[in-house]
Amino acid sequence: MDVLCFASRKGGSGKSTLAAHLSAHATRPNRRCLLVDADSQGSLTLWHKLRGTGEPALKNGSRGVAEAVEAARAEGYDWVFIDTPPDMSTVVREAIQAATLVIVPTRLAVFDLAAIKETIDLSRHLRKPYAVVINAAPARRDNTESPFVTQARQMISSLNVPVWSGQITNRANYALSLASGEGVREFEAQSQAATEIGRLWLAIDRSVKAIHGAYRSGGVMHRVAA
Ligand SMILES: Nc1ncnc2c1ncn2[C@@H]1O[C@H](COP(=O)(O)OP(=O)(O)OP(=O)(O)O)[C@@H](O)[C@H]1O
Ligand SMILES: [Mg+2]
Incomplete structure (x- = not known):
């Protein structure tokens, strides 16, 4: 079982947007996924209610995550x-x-970049x-990323912090789909948002395989800029 933790002090x-879309994207009959809502704000719990399908399953973790993760392991989930x-x-x-890999979402504002540091330090401390x-980055134009994204990426890399080579763009679809209890692929399968989430999932899957030593070639987001 692999565990993704979405964390950022900012x-x-x-965090909730990526957790919802990725979990909806990853859930398959042969890939059992569980969401753990460890935030008492309950964003994922609300989405899950709107969704109404029970898939992926959801557990409340705001009073303790370790227990929820251990129960998931015993229940045979593949991803949490x-x-x-x-x-x-x-x-x-x-x-x-509890995580196999910690995903730290950040927007581009300088304040956000400063705010990821504590989360990164804690991940490092816990190895x-x-x-x-x-x-929520500006859209790519003619297949070229915005200079703001390039600058932020360079700044993050210069701190020796791994950063995914792709981006999640600021798109209304990310919010609209959640409001109707869906992930972006269910909302609009051919959308650019669905493509971005698909790419992010692939990068995460590759990284997790590398963490387990099963995949040794390049393109691993947690070690290098994939
Ligand atoms: N890529 C995106 N494009 C458009 N809107 C986005 C995007 N990502 C997030 N949002 C919007 O930004 C707001 C904050 O996102 P979200 O709730 O996922 O952040 P969070 O990190 O979980 O926040 P919190 O720390 O309060 O839990 C939401 O209204 C969400 O719809
Ligand atoms: Mg949230």
């Missing part, structure tokens, strides 16, 4: 997606501790692989 960076609150509380620490994902 509010509104995209943990959404965490925007702070450095015990619950976040427990979620990072957990982590990667930053640039979220």
Whole structure:
């Protein structure tokens, strides 16, 4: 079983958005996924209610993540997606501790980049692989990323922090689909948002395989800029 923890002390960076879309994307009959909502704000719980399908399954983890993850292991889940609150509380620490890979979403504002540092330091301290994902970025034009994204990427890499080579663009679809209880692929399969989530999932899957030593070639987001 593999565990993804979405963490960042910065509010509104995209933790719940990425956890919801990736879990909806990853869920298959032969890939059992579980969401753990460890944030008492309950964003994922609300999405899950709107969704109404029960897939992926959801557990509340706001009073303790380790227990929820252990129960998931016993129940035979393949992947667990943990959404965490925007702070450095015990619950976040427990979620990072339980993770195979920590995903740290960040928007581009300077303040956000400063705010990921504590989350990264905690992941390092707990010896957990982590990667930053640039979220809500300006759209690529003519297949070229915005200079703001390039600059942020360079800045993050210069701190020796792994950052995904792709981006999640600022798109209304990300919010609209969640409001109707869906992931972007279910909402609009051919959309650019669905393509971005698909690419991010592939990069995460590759990284997790590399963490287990099963995949040794390049393109691994938690070690290098994939
Ligand atoms: N790529 C995106 N494009 C458009 N809107 C986005 C994108 N990512 C996030 N948002 C919007 O930004 C807001 C904050 O996102 P989200 O709730 O996922 O952040 P969060 O990190 O979980 O916040 P919190 O720390 O409060 O839990 C939401 O209204 C969401 O719809
Ligand atoms: Mg949230």
